[in-house]
Amino acid sequence: MHRFAEILAHINVVESPAAIVLSDVLSTNIARMQAFADAHEVLLRPHVKTHKCIEIGRMQLAGGAIGITAGTIGEAEVFAAAGFDDIFIAYPVWAVGSKAERLRSLATHTTLSIGVESREATDALAAAFGDRVRDVSLIVEVECGARRSGVDPRDAGPLARYASEKGFRVEGVYTYPGHGGVQGAREQAARDQGAALARAVSSFTSSGLTARVVSAGSTPTAEFSTEPVITELRPGEYVFNDGDNLALGACDESQIALFVAATVVSAQESGRAILDAGTKALGREGDSERGFGKIAGLDYRLGKLNEYHGYLDLPEEGPQIPIGTVVPVVPNHVCPVVNSFDELTIITPERTIESWPVSARGRLS
């Protein structure tokens, strides 16, 4: 029996769907990434968008992380309110109106750095902070092949120079190698990332500036992100891992820390069972070919999702899964799953159960 299923048998989960986290796997994942960062002499600044959970952020800091990365002002606010004192919002924030106010307030509560990738956003931040531009650091986002946001690395220095002239401390550069999230692309994406960051650092130098922070993503590419230019890693998903990272080879099955406990609520057709986990629990992450999640330890996939119905494909022949059975679903992409739940159910090796709030859930702006 797969470990998840065995745990389900012991803890008798009925409030399904529920996001269950194995605390020992979580701890090991946190320690493993920290050890990797330490061994390569880079700092770890985990992205909290994955877990959105104060307790897990504290575990990361206790393990040696130097601070956290947030994706929205709202995430940063939740963690700052809980005492996190070094936060990087790795996003090209558009700082006007109430967002300007919120950023000013945040900067008085925590050491704050913010991503920037345009002169316009720099101007907005300058207007937002006024004579307090020294309260915040900026980090220039560069593009490395993922075709997300970020300037061409050769333009990093000129943008940093522009921001410096507005009075900002510009600490360095960051990028996100999102193109490493497809099969076989991790290593190349990490190389692209290293090259882009190196070019960005040169561009800083040419502009008479120093990039003290040279920050790299991501869980799938982390193990290849070993170029000496890199000073910091910002992975997020490694705390839990998921089906996507498993398929990419970025984790093994024993390193998956989170599953969704779901109950078989309908078994009308042979070859199929309907679970009470649909898109509102799992997100519509996947497609009909690869499925939208699978049962841990078995080759049974969710082939289709409605909002509250997950359609589990079973072999036409052989044992079906009886109605009422609680099964462990490994999601494809863990981040939207966590964001679906108000709390995580934490199971220790001694089978004690705790509930940790997903405190930054839904803090989208």
Next chain:
Amino acid sequence: MHRFAEILAHINVVESPAAIVLSDVLSTNIARMQAFADAHEVLLRPHVKTHKCIEIGRMQLAGGAIGITAGTIGEAEVFAAAGFDDIFIAYPVWAVGSKAERLRSLATHTTLSIGVESREATDALAAAFGDRVRDVSLIVEVECGARRSGVDPRDAGPLARYASEKGFRVEGVYTYPGHGGVQGAREQAARDQGAALARAVSSFTSSGLTARVVSAGSTPTAEFSTEPVITELRPGEYVFNDGDNLALGACDESQIALFVAATVVSAQESGRAILDAGTKALGREGDSERGFGKIAGLDYRLGKLNEYHGYLDLPEEGPQIPIGTVVPVVPNHVCPVVNSFDELTIITPERTIESWPVSARGRLS
């Protein structure tokens, strides 16, 4: 200028992404569906999974709805606590442990009916309610071609008989014509639904029972759900409508009441703008071909989403959308969008702004 864009220009939304609802369109949508139900002499029991909002549920009741439909026990609890006194959980609930307790408690606070589609779930409900089986009504779910949950309509009577013998009041049958959610299939799905419900009613009669409630879905099929056998409609999405219903022909553009205000945060490439609405705001509802949402009044689609990034495809030539612009995104599927937000921003025709909590957001179990 599209009405949404005009409103955005007036109200100066900066806390993007935000779910904006036009109260006049919402009211008109609620009144239109009620008028349709009244004209066809069927009762309206709207599904609250779409809006999860007490205020909107109250508008529906004030308009003439006889009660509400919920998809989870948690949704029912939120509405019961707000005084809603007639709730149908249209889901094959597996009533064990704490869920059994919660259902018993619910039944003391509201007139409660629950979907059932197996003897096993009926047994669990019988065990849950014990000598209080008369506190709850059951409604038998039948399958009508969507291949979701539900018994074959010919088995509705025998299952109802089985439940009656356990002491339950079995009020009738319901089905969901989910196969009407694809292009050109609405009318046929509604016909399938009518036929399945008629067969189920006959099956009740053959079993010596009467189906007092004969309940039909859904927004896309509602206008064709006029078979005399039907006594009740359970549409959900009609309050807001969305891109999916527009594409199906189930609404026109003036009937879309909700959009997501999103800010252009990056404009590095011509032919593209990056918005601050990604999967955590919009869900991954759509595909790269049809997109994941579009700008109201323009033929600009979101071709790709990350968690906090929406990639808006623009014409390569011609005017781009400047960074900092707030644009109205019409989502493909509105239900997961509402579930992403803690609150709805309600705009009246006089441009006053209210915030309504999405009180049942994330109540998945």
